[in-house]
Amino acid sequence: MAPDTRTGGHGVEIRRRDGGNVNLGARDRHSPFGPGPTGGQLMLAGRRVLIDASMVTQGGGYTYLVNMVPLLAAAAPKATFLVLVRNPSLIRAIAPAENVEIRVLPVRGLLGRFAFLVFSSAKLTKGWGADVYFSVAEYAPRASSCPVVVSLRNANIFTTLDLGWGPYQKTRLRLLGYLARAAVKSASRVIFVSRDSAAWMGDAAKVVPDKRVVIHHGVDVERWREEMAREPRRGSVGILTLSSVYRYKNCVRLVEAYCELARRVPDLPPLTIVGDDQDSRHSEHLRQALRKAGSLAERIRWVGAVPYEEVVAYYRDAVLFVFPSYLETFGHPLLEAMAAELPVVAADIPVFREIAGDSAVYVDPFDVKAMADGIGEVLANPELARKIVDSAHVRARDFTWEITADRVIALLEDVIHQG
Numbered sequence: 001m002a003p004d005t006r007t008g009g010h011g012v013e014i015r016r017r018d019g020g021n022v023n024l025g026a027r028d029r030h031s032p033f034g035p036g037p038t039g040g041q042l043m044l045a046g047r048r049v050l051i052d053a054s055m056v057t058q059g060g061g062y063t064y065l066v067n068m069v070p071l072l073a074a075a076a077p078k079a080t081f082l083v084l085v086r087n088p089s090l091i092r093a094i095a096p097a098e099n100v101e102i103r104v105l106p107v108r109g110l111l112g113r114f115a116f117l118v119f120s121s122a123k124l125t126k127g128w129g130a131d132v133y134f135s136v137a138e139y140a141p142r143a144s145s146c147p148v149v150v151s152l153r154n155a156n157i158f159t160t161l162d163l164g165w166g167p168y169q170k171t172r173l174r175l176l177g178y179l180a181r182a183a184v185k186s187a188s189r190v191i192f193v194s195r196d197s198a199a200w201m202g203d204a205a206k207v208v209p210d211k212r213v214v215i216h217h218g219v220d221v222e223r224w225r226e227e228m229a230r231e232p233r234r235g236s237v238g239i240l241t242l243s244s245v246y247r248y249k250n251c252v253r254l255v256e257a258y259c260e261l262a263r264r265v266p267d268l269p270p271l272t273i274v275g276d277d278q279d280s281r282h283s284e285h286l287r288q289a290l291r292k293a294g295s296l297a298e299r300i301r302w303v304g305a306v307p308y309e310e311v312v313a314y315y316r317d318a319v320l321f322v323f324p325s326y327l328e329t330f331g332h333p334l335l336e337a338m339a340a341e342l343p344v345v346a347a348d349i350p351v352f353r354e355i356a357g358d359s360a361v362y363v364d365p366f367d368v369k370a371m372a373d374g375i376g377e378v379l380a381n382p383e384l385a386r387k388i389v390d391s392a393h394v395r396a397r398d399f400t401w402e403i404t405a406d407r408v409i410a411l412l413e414d415v416i417h418q419g
Contacts (some may be wrong), residue, residue: 045079157180226342326365338356339396
């Protein structure tokens with residue numbers, strides 16, 4: 001069934017899974033936090049900003065930090081930033097800046113991170129003299145000496161979809177949900193990375209409309225253009241999908257769709273799956289699908305985890321990007337594929353239409369034949385593929401990390417000003 005399309009409080013079209021409606025308050029499209037430059041070097045002058053990235057390990061959060069921290073530092077050079085991380089590779093991945101300190105916290109399990117939030121984070125915040133606490137994940141101290149801004153991006157915590165989690169993961173997600181709901185109660189603002197997630201996740205987390213702020217992720221379009229032109233595009237990767245492997249990323253159906261299409265199209269390009277294994281149960285289902293593929297499995301490659309800086313090579317040598325995921329709050333690989341000038345086939349979910357607009361062919365993520373047909377349509381029609389790429393060339397420029405950084409800085413300044 002197609003999702004219902006409604007109009008939010010400012011005339012912003014919002015597609016809701018449940019047919020509901022939401023007013024995102026005064027901080028969506030007509031927001032004082034964007035788009036465009038917001039005040040230059042005077043923003044956050046003399047302020048101390050604590051960025052809590054202690055829950056970030058990989059995926060979208062990692063991409064966000066690598067791109068955003070240097071831009072925040074450059075856009076607010078008179079501010080001081082302290083970034084808390086647990087993944088030491090972020091020290092190497094984030095470009096250094098004089099006004100940024102990156103502090104690596106001890107690597108602990110979920111209970112250790114919970115203890116940090118409850119017992120240590122507020123004390124650290126006060127001792128460092130932070131003017132604002134910005135959590136790039138869903139979690140923040142209950143009692144903070146300064147205003148708090150949190151980001152809600154983990155759809156797993158709030159979805160009602162059955163994702164086949166085992167007992168441990170279900171318990172983990174319940175605990176994370178408890179922490180997230182506690183954080184939004186005390187937060188001054190809650191950032192969402194799409195209007196779609198602000199609607200359904202905001203409702204699920206009981207975030208009042210006036211606290212909801214939509215700030216999209218970005219992409220460095222010019223860098224991607226340069227990287228694509230650096231070497232000849234060989235096409236050896238073929239059909240590419242890229243994301244951590246979870247059930248909702250839908251890789252099993254993609255493999256099945258590829259096999260169905262390959263039986264019809266003998267010279268079909270290979271399929272390359274790039275992504276780390278984050279769901280052992282689903283990974284076994286993916287391996288079973290590869291075994292069932294028979295001789296076609298020789299044309300399917302599951303690469304596994306790839307360092308962030310090496311991802312660009314896979315986009316460069318692909319001929320088509322497929323994003324079959326049916327649960328996302330943004331879907332950054334979609335934007336990267338658009339910047340890489342790849343034709344895109346994507347799951348027909350509201351957030352992908354919000355991001356890509358007309359720059360993709362959309363397919364039912366639960367229909368293997370529809371997915372196969374969509375992939376086949378783009379590969380067989382160079383004119384359609386060119387139209388998608390041309391549209392993406394324009395569309396991607398609406399999503400830049402500079403715009404994202406400007407909006408975040410203006411939001412933090414506003415939160416500090418309001419106390």
